[in-house]
Amino acid sequence: MLSYIVRRILQAIPSLIGISIITFVLLHIVPGNPVRILLGQHYTPQRAAALAQSLGLNKPLYMQYLIWLWNILHGNLGYSYNYTEPVTYLIGHALPNTLSLVLIATIFAQLFAMLIGTIQAYFENTIADHIITVLNYFFYSMPSFWLGILMVMFFSIQLHWFPSGGVVNPQDPNPGFWDWLHHLVLPAATLTLVTLAGYSRYMRSSVRETLLMDYVRTARAKGLRESQVLWRHVLRNSVLPQITLFGLSFPALFAGALFIEQIFNYPGMGLLYWNAVGTLDYPVLLGVTMFLGALTIIGNLLADILYSLVDPRISLESMS
Amino acid sequence: MAEPLLAIRDLKTYFVSKQATVKAVDGIDIDVNRGQVVCIVGESGCGKSMTSLSIMRLVPRPYGKIVGGQILFDGRDLLQLNDREMADLRGSDIAMIFQEPMTALNPVLSIGTQISEVLVRHRGVPKREALDRAVEMLKFVGVPRAEQILREYPHQLSGGMRQRVMIAMAMICEPKLLIADEPTTALDVTIQAQVLDLMKKMRRETNTSIILITHDLGVVADMADHVVVMYAGQVVESVDADTLFSEPKHPYTRALMESIPSLEEDKDVLYSIPGTVPSAANFPKGCRFAERCPIAKPSCFEKMPELREVAPGHLVRCDLV
Numbered sequence: 175m176l177s178y179i180v181r182r183i184l185q186a187i188p189s190l191i192g193i194s195i196i197t198f199v200l201l202h203i204v205p206g207n208p209v210r211i212l213l214g215q216h217y218t219p220q221r222a223a224a225l226a227q228s229l230g231l232n233k234p235l236y237m238q239y240l241i242w243l244w245n246i247l248h249g250n251l252g253y254s255y256n257y258t259e260p261v262t263y264l265i266g267h268a269l270p271n272t273l274s275l276v277l278i279a280t281i282f283a284q285l286f287a288m289l290i291g292t293i294q295a296y297f298e299n300t301i302a303d304h305i306i307t308v309l310n311y312f313f314y315s316m317p318s319f320w321l322g323i324l325m326v327m328f329f330s331i332q333l334h335w336f337p338s339g340g341v342v343n344p345q346d347p348n349p350g351f352w353d354w355l356h357h358l359v360l361p362a363a364t365l366t367l368v369t370l371a372g373y374s375r376y377m378r379s380s381v382r383e384t385l386l387m388d389y390v391r392t393a394r395a396k397g398l399r400e401s402q403v404l405w406r407h408v409l410r411n412s413v414l415p416q417i418t419l420f421g422l423s424f425p426a427l428f429a430g431a432l433f434i435e436q437i438f439n440y441p442g443m444g445l446l447y448w449n450a451v452g453t454l455d456y457p458v459l460l461g462v463t464m465f466l467g468a469l470t471i472i473g474n475l476l477a478d479i480l481y482s483l484v485d486p487r488i489s490l491e492s493m494s
Numbered sequence: 495m496a497e498p499l500l501a502i503r504d505l506k507t508y509f510v511s512k513q514a515t516v517k518a519v520d521g522i523d524i525d526v527n528r529g530q531v532v533c534i535v536g537e538s539g540c541g542k543s544m545t546s547l548s549i550m551r552l553v554p555r556p557y558g559k560i561v562g563g564q565i566l567f568d569g570r571d572l573l574q575l576n577d578r579e580m581a582d583l584r585g586s587d588i589a590m591i592f593q594e595p596m597t598a599l600n601p602v603l604s605i606g607t608q609i610s611e612v613l614v615r616h617r618g619v620p621k622r623e624a625l626d627r628a629v630e631m632l633k634f635v636g637v638p639r640a641e642q643i644l645r646e647y648p649h650q651l652s653g654g655m656r657q658r659v660m661i662a663m664a665m666i667c668e669p670k671l672l673i674a675d676e677p678t679t680a681l682d683v684t685i686q687a688q689v690l691d692l693m694k695k696m697r698r699e700t701n702t703s704i705i706l707i708t709h710d711l712g713v714v715a716d717m718a719d720h721v722v723v724m725y726a727g728q729v730v731e732s733v734d735a736d737t738l739f740s741e742p743k744h745p746y747t748r749a750l751m752e753s754i755p756s757l758e759e760d761k762d763v764l765y766s767i768p769g770t771v772p773s774a775a776n777f778p779k780g781c782r783f784a785e786r787c788p789i790a791k792p793s794c795f796e797k798m799p800e801l802r803e804v805a806p807g808h809l810v811r812c813d814l815v
Contacts, residue, residue: 299556388597394552395592396612396663397585400577406611410602485602486647 186471193467208454252457261461272442279365291377314371322437339439361438380412421477500526505563514775518544520727529701536724586616589664593676595656599648606644631662654685726782732809743810
């Protein structure tokens, strides 16, 4: 197990280098010049040259890349042009917010998807199934930012149940856990709803397939109660594809969080990235992208490990 | 004679959809006495598997439906029980083993879990104790390294071993009736013989009645006390095993016998019954075998023959014998 994980991490290094090169090149192809943006109305050619030199932007591209790579190997992701703070510090502050948002949304989405998908498959082609299907497509086709705006309009502006943005109440000198949770409800609910729909469709078809399996008939022939048949025999087999989905969708969830954080002005990785795009803040953009790349790889690894825990037919040793 | 353990009366199991009604089982009567092995023989699609699933009340939903008849088990009509009562009976008094041991076991649950859960469910035995019983049962069905197998998963076992596990699972509550739906079809010939021997041993030691569904007349000769031949959803002949092989009456049964290759004759082409089984969605009004029957008369196509007793205990659905 441990040797497998170590091997997978070592295998990830070339991928990460590839990601960094592509990102680096793409960023510099994007039209616009961070120096010009930073100087704004104070722009003069002399100031621009001086700033470019201090930021290292006057060096040839490959040198810039190598310097960046050298720094990253020393745990230094560079300084943000915009905030003049280390990128590691910025990510370190944004990450817990995004992570709590994404994790809570994933957990709820998966749990509800399992429940809804199982109910739908079990009561296939009943009215309940059809109604849930329609609702599913409704949320599936809804863009997250649009749903987010609707949530704010309804639950914050009309009903005043939840704050419309931020992580804590800025006027409260000592915001506690409940205040934090209160702020998290709307963005997490939005992210849950838009991802739940897709997950539960997968779950429905997976349970449907499993219900037709011979071993389900065997379980019934043994006289097991329907609840036992469903929870013990059907569900454990049906969640297998769900685990893969979980691993693969991790980066997509962060991307979804990008829009939601923007709508709810929620200071996470998404908002950090969003603001960095506007000012061509190269170090932040690179840092966040690299982080997401690593996360993708970790997500896949996590899915593989989970898979081997749930399915006895798969052992990590045989997968490499 | 004592009352039979299982008495199927005029059972009808249909598949009903908007397009068609398929009469998979169309009015059959079968008796199974205590400790008796009854073989149900017939081609694929003759309704023998649906008969067994009907007894278990596990006909595939939503299209499959038992539309009429009675299944009297130990004096109770199974078709009158509610789902809960029926589930209490399944695996406890009536057990079933299936054709495909590769897919009939759950791939993500250990053998121990799958065997012991039957005992836990029906006898209320604690899991620990149920696992001990499972080991005994595995040893009884001839599984080596039983303690170790308990912790293994179906994919780690061979087909023969899996079928033994299925039998252990079915027999652990000592059911009064075991239904085996082509239990050896998917196995090697040598393993087939072992599994059949095991079922005989079971019957000897627990006096369990067995319904054995097969299309293999060799298995019938080896196992059966009584044989029921089915064709197109109906019973066409029902008789004790010895008489069936010495004096088959129904033209279909005779044709089946004919199609067994024999060592004495040297034939280049094996005998096969001409024609095909009529579609269960659209049966002819006369005898269902008439189309393929070598001795059919015009009257056969007009009127459905009754199942009648031609000799004591020998029922045949043919007017010409």
